[in-house]
Amino acid sequence: MVKDKTKLYDKLLNYALPIILGIMILGVIIIEPSFVSIKNFTNILSQASTRAILAMGVAGLIVLQGTDLSAGRILGLSAIVSASLLQDINYAARMYPNLEQLPLIVPFLIAIGIGVFFTLINGFGVAKLKLHAFIITLGTQLIAYGAALIYIDRPPLGAQPIAGLDERYTNLVKGAFKIGNIEIPYLIIYAAIIAVIMYFVWNKTKLGKNMFAIGGNPEAAAVSGVNLTKNIMYVYLIAGILYGIAGFLEAARIGSATSITGQNYELDAIAACVVGGVSFSGGVGTIPGVLIGSIILQFINYGLNFIQVNPYLQIIVKGLIIIVAVSIDVRKYIEKK
């Protein structure tokens, strides 16, 4: 009997996050039954998509015992640059009035290049200069923000939102597959593809295993012949690619970009990781966890809005959920004495 009890307890702990998500969904449905609709479901998922892509990048750095404060601003800069290069040629207030219509791939690659440029600086700081990730990314956060402000605030337009985006660009992101009556936004599909690739990298490749080993015990990895610098740089490189992609998608999702785009996204991404069971002490975490974490956070925004909870109260609820979810999740690892 006692044994069954502890087993049930362990099982509950193991599935705590999906259970929390389930309870929240159930709660919202009870209060407002009309919540059950495919539209709401796909809305939440597509809003969570860019955040989840960002969070998957940050998650690898947290597994390495690090963190990333610069992710949001890097996303912002990528978004601004992507948007500025893909304004509709007939739009009056273009940043580059004489720019011809570019193939989508060009700004896409530039966005990734921006992401990679900054995360490689972060990686170099961590792996070579031996700075704590908190410090170096605090620095690059400011640098990326400053760069974004300089980029956006100049003649002829001054610091105003970059809007009037090319339809090809917005359709690429906001368009949707139709299966019968169901519309699945492309954005969800992009996030899903990236999640599958990241799952593969984390679980099936040498790089993934090395990442967990370095995060779990860097010294053990070093004496076993793992090249720490190289592997850390690769993990940061991947993060940069993801930030760039997320920035490119985010501008189109919103329909414009400003110097505020991406602000505090890094904190949402970090929150999604820890809610999803990525441990700050390193070496522990899963891609499905990060996805669930991202969805939980997005659900709080969307679901509470739907049942018309005071928006200020929503922020408080979000804070509470982070604390509750993580305190339940860490029970798994606390040794009982």
Add this chain to the structure above:
Amino acid sequence: MSEEKYLLEMVNISKEFPGVKALDNVSLRLKKGTVHALMGENGAGKSTLMKCLFGIYKEDSGEIFVNGVKMHFDNPKQALENGISMVHQELNQVMQRDVMDNILLGRYPQKGIIVDQKEMYEYTKKVFDDLGIDVDPKAKLGKLPVSARQMVEIAKAVSYDAKILVLDEPTSSLTQQEVDHLFRIINLLRDRGCGIIYISHKIEEILRISDEVTVMRDGKWISTKPADELTNEKIISLMVGRELTQRFPAKTNVPKDVILEVKNLTGKYQPNIKDISFDLRKGEILGVSGLVGSKRTELLETIFGIASYSEGEIRLNGKAIRNKDSTDAIKNGFALLTEERRATGIFGGLNVRFNSIIANIDRYSKHGVLNNKKTKDDTNWVIDSMSVKTPSQNTLMRSLSGGNQQKVIIGRWLLTEPEVLLLDEPTRGIDVGAKYEIYQLIIDLANRDKGIIFVSSEMPELLGICDRIMVMSNGRIAGIEDTKDLDQEKIMTLAAKYL
């Protein structure tokens, strides 16, 4: 000219750190198919020598030959690629990952870009079967007991197909049976023509397993002799540089009235201690023996209030008490010297004074402000009465030797004026000379009517200084006997009673 028969020659290695000559013209020659013991007190330079071999340090002068060919490694990876592997004293493992991930860390087999899990499992299974190790390759490493982790680490080192294997204190957390198992593995490797450098403080083991013994002292080479020409005493005098007439000080303590009674103590989260009953007298040293996993540490933690119990009673001086946490325990007159000094004992980056007063901090503060003079006086008392060798009170704890760190910790606890001292492996990783001083300290404490519970994996020291020995087996008491009625064999039999 180096001869072919040497697998490894390290010739005239010198290494200087600022202010210290860590290695002074040290040479070591390892023959094929032999076990070469490397001995010396802590700080003698054994680890530094090995770090030079693995390229973790770069020697100032000297040469290294592998199979007669001059070599120099820049990092451990190069050494591994050249057939030299090492089991480090501090286990370097990734607790969050499974066993096979650890075994193949840094050399995962791949199918295209995918890591081949099946191959990993089979390879690990094969290595374990070959060595007779019974561990599931898919088990999470952090869930395994220390001894199993140690065997995994040894298997890993062997699996590099190394011709030269360095074992640094490999038996520190192994039971007698596991040590026997390790020695069978070592003999197997020796028969296959490997050369093994075996670093250990345990002289009995060295004499049992090694062919040659090199002794170092103060960074200098002292002697290299065949093991069968050596005895316990000879090795000690070579290591210490003087004749140590006795390994244990004379026992002068006399047990008096009962101070601590433990009745039917059972841990809350099983597997743990079960139905433990014993009593402890003032002025008595009660030894606790048992295999790794026999829950000796858990017993101490339960008494000290940092592990919970569901049944049983603890009485101090006839009065029932319950330590809810360590603060309670300290107030009630208990002191716990923890097993893993580096992890849970010292504050390495802080100075000797901080380390001396931390368990007693309430007594130095008035309205939350520390009284500087009092803390300095008490630290001086610790340094003097424990004869701690330290340049000053401001010296960082981690720069002291293991023995001196341990003395500071014992001193730290004495400042709390405890009545019952719980000592968990107090001499682990401490050199012979310093061990004697720790034994003397323990006997002195008993002379001052403290009750002492002394947990140790080294049976000779339990037999050397305890009044009675309690043997634990699988969480239960297998027997409590007067030391004079016991020997190593009897202890081993008792330790296996409930397996």
